[in-house]
Amino acid sequence: MRLVIKYGGTSISSAKDIRAVANHLNTLSKKNEIVVVCSATSGTTDDLIEISESIKKENKSKAEQLASKITNRHKQLAKQTIKKLDLRKKLLKNFDEDFTELIALIDGMVLLGEVTPRTMDYLFSFGERLSIKLVSMAINDSGKKSIPLTGKEVGIVTDSNFGESKPLIDTTRLRVSKTVDNIFLKKTIPVVGGFVGADQHGHVTTFGRGGSDYSATIIGTCIKADEIWLMSDVDGLMTADPKIVKNAKLLKEVSYIEAIEMALFGAKQIHPRTFEPLLSKKIPMKIRSSFSVKNEGTLVTASPSSAVKNTVKCVSNVQNNGLIDIRGGSMVGTPGTAAKIFATLAKAGINVMMISQNPSESSITIVVKNTDLDKAVSSLEMELLGKIIxxxxxxxxxxxxxxxxxxxxxxxxxxSKVFGAIEKNKVNVSMITQGSSELNLAFVVKNSDTNAAVRALHNAFELDKIN
Ligand SMILES: Nc1ncnc2c1ncn2[C@@H]1O[C@H](COP(=O)(O)OP(=O)(O)O)[C@@H](O)[C@H]1O
Ligand SMILES: N[C@@H](CC(=O)OP(=O)(O)O)C(=O)O
Incomplete structure (x- = not known):
């Protein structure tokens, strides 16, 4: 079989786990052709984001401190993971070169005061640049040939929308299939950095947070994979976040459409575009645990064979958002009001997560990420306040x-079941929407009420008894 196997940061963050991953891949590669996709090790992308925040605040010493935290973590992992001395030495030397470049990059960004989306993407790509070398060397250490490749090196070509790029799929398909076929001919396992590609000018781009899942499905469709596996620290897609609901149950099968809704609403932090490439190619995906490889996990397909009968399959949550209530008497009965509001937000590059309009048309409520809130409010204020708003x-x-x-x-x-359960738990609901497909019902609560709301609904719909 041709497989694309993606490891999230949670699967490759200790020497023991990386060695287990390498040994598992070594065994699997005896009967399969495998492309490995890796995220950065846990916490590394967060540290890189903090570096960019520190540079914005002109705090160079904090940025350098974080860079050496990343350095030390990876060197430590290299020393603990790689047993063969020559391989370990080679990896440490390689890391030193990356760290010299990282420090030079920080210097340059500070000197120029330049923290643009393009430089940030270049900075964020260091996480995967490091992790692929570690995992690939661990595979070599286990006795199997392997080569690390960045998203750019494997041939993922994107548009130039830094921070949220999309692949130019035809060019990508040509380049990725050629690169991978050549590597397979040499009986070598390619370990590709997720989350990252490059635009047509060769500038490094990223797909946005969680983007390694998306890299895996892009590569999977390019090489005509038989299956794509997303390996994580959980058994698969569950009826709720197991960190919130202790008796959350594994979902054995879900459809692409259900998985897209779950991803959009935060289940397992899957990148929302992950399933897009699969819709036409219909490649089955498995979401599995790297820690219990015998478990089959969740199978995601176009039409699951054993459709679970329950009306509701999952209660998910996305925290840290902002709600904007947009009001104005002149919005009532004025055609084009909503169009103007959304055009303004689109121009500012804001992704609106939820929308609802009051039936009297005198208010429109939207939800955006906390991080987009400032930009959303200021663009609405500048363009529309005092006019239609x-x-x-x-x-x-x-x-x-x-x-x-x-x-x-x-x-x-x-x-009625939802809001009965919510009311019983004294949680206040501020906005409700249901998609016209009736695949989801979503509402907004205070961050601090998240756990209570999720548990109440998991209970009310008896999701712990799902079959
Ligand atoms: N419905 C859900 N099913 C499974 N995991 C979930 C769900 N909702 C939230 N999670 C959380 O997602 C985490 C895994 O996501 P993430 O850290 O992005 O994994 P990875 O690093 O493997 O990509 C799990 O530890 C779990 O707590
Ligand atoms: N490293 C990137 C990409 C990614 O997908 O990570 P993970 O698979 O660990 O969620 C991020 O943190 O967003």
């Missing part, structure tokens, strides 16, 4: 809670 009311730190499941379609009484 009279007032903007902003609430920070809210969470979206979503119920997901195709069985909800046409099922009577879901909403």
């Amino acid at each position: 009279k007032k903007l009311e902003v609430t920070t730190n809210v969470a979206i809670i979503a119920l997901i499941g195709s069985g909800m379609r046409g099922t009577v009484g879901v909403a």
Whole structure:
């Protein structure tokens, strides 16, 4: 079989785990052709983001401190993971070159005061640049040939939308398939850095947080993989985040459409575009645990064979958002009001996560990420306040809670069950929407009410008994 196997940061963050991953891949490669996709080790992308924040605040010493934290963590991992001395020495030397470049990059960014999306993408790509060398060397150490490749080196070509790029899929397919076929001919396992590509000018781009999942499906479709596996620290997709609901259950099968909804609403932090490349190619995906490789995990396909009957399959949550209530008497009955609001937000590059309009048309409420809130409010204020908008009311730190499941379609009484359970737990709900596909029902609560709301709904829909 041709497999693309993606390891999240949580799977490759200790020497023991990296060695287990390398040994597992060594065994699997005896009967399969495998492309490995790796994220950065846990916490590394967060540290790189903090470096960019420190540079913005002109705090160079903090940025350098974080860079040496990343350096030390990777050198330590290299020393603990790689047993063969010559391989370990080679890896440490390679890391030294990366760290010299990282420090030079920080110097340059500080000197020029330049923290643009393009330089940030270059900075963020260091996480995967380091992890692929570590994992690939661990595979070599286990006795199997392997080569590390960045997203750019494997041939992922994207547009120039830094921070949220999209692949130019035809060019990517040509380049990736050629690179991978050549590597397979040499009986070597390619270890590709997820999350990262390069535009047509060769500038490094990223897909946005969680983007390694997306890299895996892009590569999977390019090389006509038989299956794509996402390996993580959980058994698969669960009925809720197991960190919030202790008795959350594994979902054995879900459809692409359900998985897309789950990703959009935060389940397992999967990149929302991950399933897009699979919709036409129909490649099955498995979401599995790297720590218990015997478990099959969750199978995601176009049409699951053993459709679970429950109306609701998952309660997911996305925290740290801002809610903007946009009001104005002149919005009532004025055609084009919504178009102007959304055009303004689109121009500012804001992704709107939820929308609802009051039936009287005098207010439109939207939810955006906390990190986009400032930009959203200032662009609405500059372009529309005093014209079609009279007032903007902003609430920070809210969470979206979503119920997901195709069985909800046409099922009577879901909403009353939801809000009965929520009311019983004294949680205040500030906004409700249901997608027209009836695949999800979503509402907004305070961040601090997230756990109570998720547990109440998991209980009310008896998701611990899902079959
Ligand atoms: N519905 C869900 N099913 C499984 N995991 C979930 C769900 N919702 C949230 N999670 C969380 O997602 C985490 C894994 O996501 P992430 O850290 O991005 O993994 P990785 O590093 O492997 O990409 C799990 O530890 C789990 O707590
Ligand atoms: N390293 C990137 C890409 C990624 O997908 O990470 P993970 O698979 O560990 O969520 C990030 O943290 O966003």
